[in-house]
């Protein structure tokens with residue numbers, strides 16, 4: 001039984017109570033993924049599973065056998081940061097940095113959803129094939145990721161600069 | 172606090188009063204900041220540049236280690252059980268099933284916990300950091316609903332949490348005081364904040380108020396708040412013999428080490444607290460019972476312990492901002508001149524802490540008036556100790572004061588900005604001391620212009636479809652503080668690199684980045700030649716990351732350390748140097764060496780000085796002078812806050828559509844990180860205005876919404892693009908000409924929103940938060 005984490009096969013826990021978040025943090029010491037509430041309310045634990053964003057605190061690790069998980073540690077290409085990581089630095093999209101891995105992973109997943117035309121609560125025309133990377137769309141779709149330091153403007157600016165200018169960066 | 176303690180404090184205050192008078196009257200040059208920091212004049216160096224955060228790359232990679240992320244051999248996980256009554260005693264306590272559960276290493280209760288002294292409560296001594304001064308698992312008494320009653324240690328968190336659920340406690344509850352109204356009816360007591368009575372009386376304000384041709388007189392209420400840093404409180408703790416090692420999430424590493432030493436009967440040097448990264452603090456990341464519990468359990472079990480509070484655990488064990496009920500009454504003449512300002516009211520605290528929410532502090536220096544009556548009264552409840560939360564006093568006090576000003580302007584038919592400017596004081600209105608730097612009028616003028624304030628319509632007259640649109644403004648203000656105890660060490664090596672060490676903190680304020688800029692400029696080095704180390708109790712200085720004072724504290728300490736370093740270097744340089752014969756005060760850093768300040772060509776590089784002296788490095792450590800400037804001048808930051816809201820006429824929903832903060836906070840050291848800090852404060856202020864409330868069951872004394880799902884924070888869609896501008900006028904009396912800016916953003920914001928809602932709807936809401944039910 002194993003799970004792919006950032007391209008490497010890793011073991012699953014024996015204890016069925018272990019969440020995917022705790023598997024990452026406590027069993028495999030991938031502490032980049034954060035725990036802010038452990039109940040699905042803050043988004044700090046967001047990771048990508050087969051390209052889709054999920055809150056890993058509400059996922060039981062065992063159920064992810066054979067799935068491919070990408071965490072914040074797996075986004076950069078060696079020393080080369082992911083363009084969104086770079087944009088977060090340039091646009092000052094964080095202060096303490098605790099919500100940051102979740103924001104970044106969430107934004108990568110979100111960009112893919114937007115690109116394939118999945119509508120959101122603020123989408124005006126539900127029948128449109130493409131949806132613009134507008135500020136409201138980004139803000140609505142990122143609202144599950146809390147930031148208490150108040151880096152919201154920098155976060156949305158970084159996401160906008162990364163994906164609106166170059167939608168091809170989105171998966 | 173009993174009456175004897177109160178009396179002692181008051182006597183002490185009288186002696187301090189004499190000292191204070193002397194400091195007020197002393198010539199400027201005797202006071203720290205009397206001679207402006209030379210760095211203020213340097214306009215083309217590192218200071219003032221929008222440098223990106225130096226810790227950015229590790230943070231965006233998820234490689235920055237936080238307190239719960241230090242792996243240690245033999246680590247066990249803690250889980251905490253909380254009391255479910257507010258007062259009484261534990262009648263029966265059954266831990267047998269929990270002890271027998273898989274993986275359990277220890278169940279610690281009052282029966283087997285080591286004997287501990289209570290934490291020294293914050294502000295009860297110079298380095299006290301405890302949230303309360305109650306016994307910690309020492310007896311069967313219960314003091315609040317949520318008090319820890321047992322700690323389970325197990326090999327995994329899952330095992331610890333499960334075992335905790337098997338602990339069976341029966342309480343013998345006693346009548347508790349948990350109702351604010353009921354306790355208020357029994358009488359209040361005067362508040363002491365930082366040893367000072369929260370009372371100001373100048374003239375007869377009530378009589379002046381009654382005689383005033385125009386007046387407002389209303390009651391404003393603000394609820395309890397929680398900090399809700401996204402990183403929950405956590406610590407990884409181990410013992411090595413008698414030495415205690417704590418990986419903490421802390422905004423007070425030295426205070427925490429000293430306070431833990433008191434609890435465990437150790438010398439403070441035996442406690443080592445580090446906190447390289449902190450996932451937000453806002454006043455909450457000090458010493459609470461969890462670090463003590465973890466250390467006690469680690470001692471008992473002989474194993475290192477990780478205590479990572481659940482989100483609910485943070486609400487049960489870590490206090491937040493208390494509630495307030497404030498009366499603000501202002502009397503004015505026909506020209507708008509204030510004849511009386513009354514700001515009084517009541518807040519709740521406990522018998523085990525020293526923190527009455529001091530909501531009048533901003534009012535003491537905000538406006539000129541003929542008479543003042545300011546007073547904070549307290550009631551004591553059986554609840555978790557409340558504490559400092561971002562701009563304690565000002566955040567909620569400015570809500571009441573600045574709404575009242577808006578109400579008065581409305582009554583007078585005057586523009587609220589003009590009314591404020593008309594009552595602008597020329598010296599501190601209650602202290603009489605001169606302002607060190609005050610440019611709020613300029614901040615208002617620039618802000619109003621940029622925001623388009625002149626487009627504001629009469630209340631309730633601007634409508635776009637379903638949406639009522641309005642604008643409001645308010646003044647934000649926060650003092651400039653510098654606490655005693657700042658110190659720094661600078662080590663300079665022959666290859667021209669410097670390490671600056673201060674026991675300070677980086678919780679996201681940009682400390683590491685900004686102080687690298689400042690130190691590099693002072694020393695005449697490039698940014699990549701300077702390393703600032705911090706977040707470690709063994710480093711120099713007692714530096715609280717609180718009161719927005721860390722920048723000033725570090726700034727003054729680094730000035731002192733650099734002065735000492737220059738002295739050392741001049742000694743080493745000797746008579747063969749172009750610098751021979753100069754005094755440290757005449758010399759500064761430039762281009763990798765020292766030069767005579769007014770004759771920069773007279774210079775020698777650090778490398779040359781050190782190599783001629785045959786030295787690889789030189790180190791100097793020094794303490795900052797006592798912060799006498801705070802008594803010599805009235806020192807404050809200011810903000811003119813502008814808000815536009817859209818209120819839905821059908822649902823009552825309020826959306827903030829535009830916000831501008833126009834700040835007067837001395838010189839801005841790094842525009843990029845400063846912008847984010849200002850916005851962060853404003854966003855927390857939007858939360859305070861529109862949604863935040865810790866709901867407290869007055870019958871049971873229990874917090875009812877201990878989760879991020881039920882305590883609402885502003886999310887991305889709640890936050891518009893926030894415009895931030897500043898005067899950038901240096902304060903001539905502070906290090907770098909700067910003020911700390913961590914708290915100012917939340918001040919005035921609540922009132923700016925409420926005033927905008929009034930302008931949009933014609934409805935005045937005086938109870939926070941401004942939820943839609945109050946607008947329907």
Ligand code: FES
Nearest residue numbers: 036038040043057
């Ligand atoms: S930790 Fe998973 S959503 Fe908060």
Ligand code: FES
Nearest residue numbers: 095099147148149
């Ligand atoms: S950067 Fe601190 S919570 Fe977002």
